[in-house]
Amino acid sequence: MSTFNSADIAAFKDVWVFCEQREGKLMPTDFELISKGRDLANELGVNLCGLLLGGEGIEATAKELGGYGADKVYVCESPQLSVYNTDAYAKVICDVIEDLKPEAFLIGATNIGRDLAPRCAARLHTGLCADCTHLDIDVANYIQFLREASTLDVDGQKWDMEDRNLKMTRPAFGGHLMATIICPRFRPCMATVRPGVMKKNPFDQAKADACVIEKPAFTLSEADVKTEVTEVVKAAKKLVDLIGADFIVSVGRGISKDVEGGIKLAEELAAELGGVVGGSRATIDSGWLSADHQVGQTGKTVHPKVYVALGISGAIQHKAGMQDSECIIAVNKNDTAPIFEIADYGICGDLFKVTPLLTEAIRAAKAAK
Amino acid sequence: MKIIVSIKQVPDTSGKVAVNPDGTLNRASMQTITNPDDMNALEAALKMKDATGCKVIVVTMGPPPAAGMLREALAMGADEAILVSAREFGGSDTYATSQILAAAINKVGVEADDVVMCGRQAIDGDTAQVGPQIAEKLHLPQITYAADITKEGNTVTVKRMLEDGYMTIKTQTPCLITCIKELNEPRYMSVSGVFEAYGKPLTTYDYEALKDDPLIDATTIGLKGSPTNIFKSFTPPQKGAGMMLEGADKATCEKLAGILAAKHII
Amino acid sequence: MDFHLSNEQLMLRKMYREFAENEVKPLAEEIDEEERFPMETVEKMAKLGMMGIYFPKEYGGAGGDVLSYAMCVEELAKVCGTTAVIVSAHTSLCCAPIFEHGTEEQKKKYLPDLLSGKKIGAFGLTEPGAGTDASGQQTTAVLEGDHYVLNGTKCFITNGNVADTFVVMAMTDKSKGNHGISAFIVEKSFPGFSTGKHEKKMGIRGSSTCDLIFEDCIVPKENLLGKEGKGFKIAMMTLDGGRIGIAAQALGLGEGAVNEAVKYTQERVQFGKRLSQFQNTQFQLADMHCRMQAAQYLVYAAACKKQLHEPYSMDASMAKLFAAEAASDVTRRAVQLFGGYGYTREYPVERMMRDAKITEIYEGTSEVQRMVIASNLGVK
Numbered sequence A: 001m002s003t004f005n006s007a008d009i010a011a012f013k014d015v016w017v018f019c020e021q022r023e024g025k026l027m028p029t030d031f032e033l034i035s036k037g038r039d040l041a042n043e044l045g046v047n048l049c050g051l052l053l054g055g056e057g058i059e060a061t062a063k064e065l066g067g068y069g070a071d072k073v074y075v076c077e078s079p080q081l082s083v084y085n086t087d088a089y090a091k092v093i094c095d096v097i098e099d100l101k102p103e104a105f106l107i108g109a110t111n112i113g114r115d116l117a118p119r120c121a122a123r124l125h126t127g128l129c130a131d132c133t134h135l136d137i138d139v140a141n142y143i144q145f146l147r148e149a150s151t152l153d154v155d156g157q158k159w160d161m162e163d164r165n166l167k168m169t170r171p172a173f174g175g176h177l178m179a180t181i182i183c184p185r186f187r188p189c190m191a192t193v194r195p196g197v198m199k200k201n202p203f204d205q206a207k208a209d210a211c212v213i214e215k216p217a218f219t220l221s222e223a224d225v226k227t228e229v230t231e232v233v234k235a236a237k238k239l240v241d242l243i244g245a246d247f248i249v250s251v252g253r254g255i256s257k258d259v260e261g262g263i264k265l266a267e268e269l270a271a272e273l274g275g276v277v278g279g280s281r282a283t284i285d286s287g288w289l290s291a292d293h294q295v296g297q298t299g300k301t302v303h304p305k306v307y308v309a310l311g312i313s314g315a316i317q318h319k320a321g322m323q324d325s326e327c328i329i330a331v332n333k334n335d336t337a338p339i340f341e342i343a344d345y346g347i348c349g350d351l352f353k354v355t356p357l358l359t360e361a362i363r364a365a366k367a368a369k
Numbered sequence B: 001m002k003i004i005v006s007i008k009q010v011p012d013t014s015g016k017v018a019v020n021p022d023g024t025l026n027r028a029s030m031q032t033i034t035n036p037d038d039m040n041a042l043e044a045a046l047k048m049k050d051a052t053g054c055k056v057i058v059v060t061m062g063p064p065p066a067a068g069m070l071r072e073a074l075a076m077g078a079d080e081a082i083l084v085s086a087r088e089f090g091g092s093d094t095y096a097t098s099q100i101l102a103a104a105i106n107k108v109g110v111e112a113d114d115v116v117m118c119g120r121q122a123i124d125g126d127t128a129q130v131g132p133q134i135a136e137k138l139h140l141p142q143i144t145y146a147a148d149i150t151k152e153g154n155t156v157t158v159k160r161m162l163e164d165g166y167m168t169i170k171t172q173t174p175c176l177i178t179c180i181k182e183l184n185e186p187r188y189m190s191v192s193g194v195f196e197a198y199g200k201p202l203t204t205y206d207y208e209a210l211k212d213d214p215l216i217d218a219t220t221i222g223l224k225g226s227p228t229n230i231f232k233s234f235t236p237p238q239k240g241a242g243m244m245l246e247g248a249d250k251a252t253c254e255k256l257a258g259i260l261a262a263k264h265i266i
Numbered sequence C: 001m002d003f004h005l006s007n008e009q010l011m012l013r014k015m016y017r018e019f020a021e022n023e024v025k026p027l028a029e030e031i032d033e034e035e036r037f038p039m040e041t042v043e044k045m046a047k048l049g050m051m052g053i054y055f056p057k058e059y060g061g062a063g064g065d066v067l068s069y070a071m072c073v074e075e076l077a078k079v080c081g082t083t084a085v086i087v088s089a090h091t092s093l094c095c096a097p098i099f100e101h102g103t104e105e106q107k108k109k110y111l112p113d114l115l116s117g118k119k120i121g122a123f124g125l126t127e128p129g130a131g132t133d134a135s136g137q138q139t140t141a142v143l144e145g146d147h148y149v150l151n152g153t154k155c156f157i158t159n160g161n162v163a164d165t166f167v168v169m170a171m172t173d174k175s176k177g178n179h180g181i182s183a184f185i186v187e188k189s190f191p192g193f194s195t196g197k198h199e200k201k202m203g204i205r206g207s208s209t210c211d212l213i214f215e216d217c218i219v220p221k222e223n224l225l226g227k228e229g230k231g232f233k234i235a236m237m238t239l240d241g242g243r244i245g246i247a248a249q250a251l252g253l254g255e256g257a258v259n260e261a262v263k264y265t266q267e268r269v270q271f272g273k274r275l276s277q278f279q280n281t282q283f284q285l286a287d288m289h290c291r292m293q294a295a296q297y298l299v300y301a302a303a304c305k306k307q308l309h310e311p312y313s314m315d316a317s318m319a320k321l322f323a324a325e326a327a328s329d330v331t332r333r334a335v336q337l338f339g340g341y342g343y344t345r346e347y348p349v350e351r352m353m354r355d356a357k358i359t360e361i362y363e364g365t366s367e368v369q370r371m372v373i374a375s376n377l378g379v380k
Helices: A028-044 A086-100 A113-124 A139-149 A205-210 A253-273 A281-285 A316-322 A351-368 B036-052 B066-076 B094-108 B130-137 B191-197 B250-262 C007-034 C039-047 C066-079 C081-101 C104-115 C174-180 C231-267 C279-307 C313-338 C349-358 C366-376
Strands: A015-019 A048-054 A072-077 A104-108 A128-132 A134-136 A167-172 A177-182 A189-193 A212-214 A227-234 A247-251 A276-279 A306-310 A327-332 A345-348 B002-006 B009-011 B032-034 B055-061 B080-084 B115-119 B142-152 B155-162 B165-172 B175-179 B202-205 B229-234 C121-124 C140-144 C147-158 C165-171 C181-187 C193-195 C209-220
Touching: A015 A028, A015 A113, A028 A048, A028 A104, A028 A134, A028 A189, A048 A086, A072 A086, A086 A113, A086 B142, A104 A113, A113 A128, A113 A189, A113 B094, A113 B130, A113 B142, A128 A167, A128 B094, A134 A139, A139 A167, A247 A253, A253 A276, A253 A281, A253 A306, A253 A351, A276 A281, A327 A351, A345 B250, A351 B250, B002 B036, B002 B094, B002 B130, B032 B036, B032 B066, B036 B055, B036 B066, B036 B115, B036 B142, B036 B175, B055 B066, B055 B094, B066 B080, B066 B191, B066 B202, B066 C007, B080 B094, B094 B130, B115 B130, B130 B142, B130 B175, B142 B165, B155 B175, B191 C007, C007 C039, C007 C066, C007 C081, C007 C349, C039 C081, C066 C081, C066 C231, C066 C279, C081 C104, C081 C121, C081 C147, C081 C165, C081 C181, C081 C231, C081 C349, C104 C165, C121 C147, C140 C165, C147 C165, C147 C181, C165 C209, C165 C231, C174 C181, C181 C209, C181 C231, C231 C279, C231 C313, C231 C349, C279 C313, C313 C349, C313 C366
Parallel strands: A015 A048, A015 A104, A048 A072, A072 A212, A104 A189, A128 A189, A247 A276, A247 A306, A306 A327, A327 A345, B002 B055, B002 B115, B055 B080, B080 B202, B115 B175, B142 B175, C121 C165
Antiparallel strands: A134 A167, A167 A177, A177 B229, A227 B165, B009 B032, B142 B155, B155 B165, C140 C147, C147 C209, C165 C181, C193 C209
16 A cells, blocks of 8 residues: 555546445435535546445445446445444545545545544545535536625636636534635545435436446454444434425424423424424423434534424524525514524514414415315 | 543634624634533543542643633643644644644553543534544544443443444543533533632643654644645525514414415425 | 732633523522522532632632632622522621631531531521611520520521521620620521521522521530620621622622613614614613622622721621612613513513612611711711
């Protein structure tokens, strides 16, 4: 591996996506990242490759990645890789990267991806940008993105239209600022990507069939692994799937008068809409809802068809997680609450009175259809 | 046995955040706090101290005012504090920061039964990268997202949270653990702790103090040594305000339901 | 004159504030409503050393200073008047006289549990017939062999139902008037000691206030605090210190009301404007803040003088008089700025107004403070 030099950027080619599996099943994030990776590979004119690590037989799941856009999937199988382990995964991934030298490497910003990516970046001596919400290669595309998503005067600036760096955009300071990060001097350029942000391509069976599977060489011994996973436990309670939900009814500090009653009203409205209940950071910090319900900068980023905010003032860290919802409905006692600045429809009133009325009105409107 | 806790002073992003016209953060106008996850790491270390009498050393990299935060950690019960501060270190990204902190921790010395603790992530950047990168630079095993930690002899067992459950992970000291808020409830400073805090050792490691460590290489620290650079920073545009509906009664709700139905949203 | 707080004091203020915001404020409404003593808060404060702030470590104190203690009471009172007076009565009226007048044996026996907050302290001076005229003590103590026998009733005793240790005044020699009063350390478990019913009060409703009843109560001879006949002096000196605590409580209540009013008037809209945009509001808030700032200087000065063992009796009286009257005025004005909402229990200002009133009454009414100040001026 002595030939590996992360500063020799001309030696690197192709876009790679780390494809995370748990219990032998691919994660939804894998398809999101493969889909986004496809765009980037097209802009660079290179191949898009998945990198899949797992126990014996994981290869069987690899072709599905082709259906979302992977040209090739590198598969590394070993009993030591069936369950995620930082040391084992970092060793294999770094070995393979040092051999095959991808120029960009995307990893889902899951609890596992965020454990793995920094360890690999430090070993490979390259840059890593965390929790990206937007990725570009083409400067023209990036300028277009800035026009929509920023207040910058893009026309008043000079742009190097030939720039081929991966431009990795992410929120910082609790969503108050956005930053675009580049890694100009080292490769691979690494990014973790927020789950739920990138749009998944439609599955294409023909592409899945055409996807090439390769098994690169790697070595992994017991001495490489200093941590031992003694058990993996799934949460007993089914966790709420905020990211996949089309309708989310979230509650905030406004339910403090009657926490159980407020949550019940939200659940009833969510049930009528066919959605799930979420919460602001205050409701999670107070222990009213479990952490999987949290929407916002430190929680989940969601973009449902309808987001109903009940008694949520709309602190910026909350808005960061929900402002891209297609339709936002806010109910708040305080008519100056910042949530009304981004709501499509606002009702100034007591959520305990308004919510049951709204549930009833929606039920009636659906019945009338 | 000792615990080295890496902590960071951050702007309190839960309050009002001021942004300069050029899109950078107006740090001067903001309150600073100790990063919340780091408080959980410190609490975990202090609990181990309560149980075993081990020493707790807090380390931070930052400008000189970060010493105030270190004094607060001493008032909570930490024994020693180290401020890593130098112009040469400024502008470091996570990679460069972890190199410098790893060098500082090397200087403190990591022994066979020691543990290094960090918060999972800092609220200013939310990257969660520095902990694992310090671990890599120090060649220590890492366990991130710790929601429960037990240490028996040189064996550390950690409940490591996943989105849909948890893993139980075992490793040997020395190791690095990153902590989340589910781990514990950080204690307050105590009155006697405050009066002791200014008598405890607070050492500054400047560039001179660390420059002989192989990790401190001008090409890998500071702004120039950072692999990543900020290309642009900007504020997201506010989504325009929508329609405030009249009233808050049955008719209001029926009107809204009508709009949603007409737009085929429901 | 140095108006700067030390690093330690600044750090403590931050700690008190965080504690008050997170642990005390959330309970304030409930303990007022239910007239419930917040024992869980006392346990938390005990752990942090807040029940023995300015006493030396050798007796289990936190090794701080008097101003650090006053700041603690102030910060607690900003969010909860009840919690503030628990600390104040315990510290100033029980720990302080034992520390200042006790023998080494008494200090070693009683202070560690009190200063660590394992036990709560209280003070028994007031009687049904001896309020502002404290010299009219009816409770008697008669020496019989190795113990005193106490008979009588004390009333309006803060922390009465929850305390373990009491500093109690009783007449050992009626013929000598004030000079016949002696001080005793009484434990809850002493035979013949009992407490009366909980008083229902206008404010500080979570604090425990009750009678102490002595029926042939046996108090060992060694529990005499100071010399026989010195009780009145001990009581007056104790009240001088206590007044710093109550002044700090009043200060916090007023400051808390200013904080609430500043916040509310920037949210509430009437006539198409935020209340804070009206000049009347601005002038009111400016006056309110000014009064509390002046009160703070008086309170802090008194605390610093006590710390330096300078005469501070008049300073403590001025601080208490001014802070208490300022707190009553400022909390009342805050209710007015809130309007109808201020009168409801939806907002904390009505509670602050009720809590503030007592600061003009206990540990010497405002009239008593004026007497002390006037006599210090040599006016007869």
